[in-house]
Amino acid sequence: xxxxxxxxxxxxxxxxxxxxxxxxxxxxxxNAFGEIVRxxxxxxxAVALRTLGDPEEASDALQDAFLSAYxxxxxxxxxxxxxxxxxxxxxxxxxxxxxxRTLRPVVNMSDDATFDAVAPKSPDPTLAHELALDISDALxxxxxxQRAALVLVDMMGYAVDEAARVLEVPPGTIKSRxxxxxxxxxxxxxxxxxxxxxxxxxxxxxxxxxxxSEEHTS
Amino acid sequence: MARPxxxxxxxxxxxxxxxEGLLDRERxxxxxxxxxxxxxxxxxxxxxxxxxxxxxxxxLPPLPAExxxxxxxxxxxxxxxPARSTSSRRRSLFMLSAAAAVVVVVGGGALAGNAMLxxxxxxxxxxxxSPPEGADNPxxxxxxxxxxxxxxxxxxxxxxxxxxxxxxxTATLANSHRTLQTLKSQSTxxxxxxxxxxxxxxxxxxxxxAGGVQPLLVDDARFEGVPATLVVLPDSRPNxxxxxxxxxxxxxxxxxxxxx
Numbered sequence: 320x321x322x323x324x325x326x327x328x329x330x331x332x333x334x335x336x337x338x339x340x341x342x343x344x345x346x347x348x349x350n351a352f353g354e355i356v357r358x359x360x361x362x363x364x365a366v367a368l369r370t371l372g373d374p375e376e377a378s379d380a381l382q383d384a385f386l387s388a389y390x391x392x393x394x395x396x397x398x399x400x401x402x403x404x405x406x407x408x409x410x411x412x413x414x415x416x417x418x419x420r421t422l423r424p425v426v427n428m429s430d431d432a433t434f435d436a437v438a439p440k441s442p443d444p445t446l447a448h449e450l451a452l453d454i455s456d457a458l459x460x461x462x463x464x465q466r467a468a469l470v471l472v473d474m475m476g477y478a479v480d481e482a483a484r485v486l487e488v489p490p491g492t493i494k495s496r497x498x499x500x501x502x503x504x505x506x507x508x509x510x511x512x513x514x515x516x517x518x519x520x521x522x523x524x525x526x527x528x529x530x531x532s533e534e535h536t537s
Numbered sequence: 538m539a540r541p542x543x544x545x546x547x548x549x550x551x552x553x554x555x556x557e558g559l560l561d562r563e564r565x566x567x568x569x570x571x572x573x574x575x576x577x578x579x580x581x582x583x584x585x586x587x588x589x590x591x592x593x594x595x596x597l598p599p600l601p602a603e604x605x606x607x608x609x610x611x612x613x614x615x616x617x618x619p620a621r622s623t624s625s626r627r628r629s630l631f632m633l634s635a636a637a638a639v640v641v642v643v644g645g646g647a648l649a650g651n652a653m654l655x656x657x658x659x660x661x662x663x664x665x666x667s668p669p670e671g672a673d674n675p676x677x678x679x680x681x682x683x684x685x686x687x688x689x690x691x692x693x694x695x696x697x698x699x700x701x702x703x704x705x706x707t708a709t710l711a712n713s714h715r716t717l718q719t720l721k722s723q724s725t726x727x728x729x730x731x732x733x734x735x736x737x738x739x740x741x742x743x744x745x746x747a748g749g750v751q752p753l754l755v756d757d758a759r760f761e762g763v764p765a766t767l768v769v770l771p772d773s774r775p776n777x778x779x780x781x782x783x784x785x786x787x788x789x790x791x792x793x794x795x796x797x
Binding site: 362365374389390469499503 | 548549550552553554556557558559581584585587588589591592593595596597598599600601604605607608609611612615616
């Protein structure tokens with residue numbers, strides 16, 4: 320028994336890198352890809368949902384993306400980071416959805432399901448929901464390229480160079496798209512800024528991330 | 538791109554370009570000079586900074602549990618699809634006729650299967666883990682369960698005997714929930730099983746053995762002292778169990794009926 324367990328300790332490796340997992344998947348390991356999915360799905364979901372603004376579409380895009388990644392894993396070139404590659408696949412899956420969307424009516428953003436999906440749960444759901452919906456609404460008014468750049472750089476916090484690798488454009492293009500996007504969002508989010516200042520009367524100066532108590536909102 | 542900057546107010550686009558360093562030196566200097574003397578433009582510049590901050594502080598949307606389960610299911614279905622014919626991957630796949638259920642073995646190395654069950658746990662409650670109760674309740678049994686015929690597979694190390702089969706299986710079934718959770722930490726273990734071969738070949742073996750019925754449990758254990766895999770199916774009686782005992786190479790040793 321002791322022999323078994325010490326042997327087992329040696330056999331069970333530490334956490335594998337994404338690259339190792341992808342290589343194992345390409346070599347036929349049936350478990351490796353599931354681990355990659357589990358590592359990255361939460362972040363990829365955020366990218367897809369924010370890029371598309373519609374939970375149903377984002378769900379489909381995310382599923383498409385992971386299936387594409389599953390199929391394309393043996394064509395993954397080792398010189399890129401797996402996360403970059405995955406982001407690219409997700410963003411491209413979103414773009415495919417947008418192209419297919421042309422004749423579909425715009426989804427009503429006050430729909431309850433959308434409301435719940437776009438806006439995370441928080442101790443004060445009303446404020447968080449409204450904030451998330453306002454941001455989502457505003458983002459939807461941007462051209463896709465600007466939205467994708469802002470989601471990666473401003474929302475997900477990636478460096479410009481990283482976003483450039485994901486979107487396969489020069490860094491200067493990312494900067495330009497971000498600048499255009501911010502310029503368009505400034506008047507759209509202005510009301511949000513003012514209103515969130517209103518929420519914080521007597522409270523902190525922090526906006527957006529804060530959850531002011533009820534006394535402060537009335 | 539070429540907007541005049543001189544002496545006029547700076548619009549959002551110009552200010553955003555300035556912040557990103559996209560203006561040429563001359564226009565940047567001119568814009569900076571204007572900002573020094575113009576509170577309105579400074580306000581607008583501040584609004585742009587606010588845009589980035591508002592976006593950065595938006596809370597991450599939580600991944601819906603049912604979506605996690607759906608993606609796991611889609612990937613498992615893809616893994617089992619005959620269209621997947623990459624030679625290096627083929628040996629890990631179990632190819633089945635269109636009519637046959639795809640069976641995912643949980644435990645004994647099937648990490649992907651574990652993922653799905655754990656997603657279920659977060660999606661519904663732990664009842665979904667035990668097939669007899671959970672399978673009939675649509676709320677507790679997400680699509681993947683029906684689509685893929687997932688069953689709990691454990692290695693209980695029980696030495697089953699024909700005379701005590703009912704009570705022994707009752708105990709294993711009662712413990713299988715706990716066992717499944719424990720298996721999570723060992724899920725990279727690729728050990729072979731009594732029926733011989735890998736998790737994938739066992740899955741195929743179970744499909745054939747079960748003949749389309751969803752097993753309540755598959756236990757890689759012993760029977761009358763000999764290594765064996767027990768495929769436990771429901772039978773028509775209340776609490777009835779149809780137990781098929783498999784030896785090496787998926788060979789049927791015996792079939793027994795008992796109750797729990």
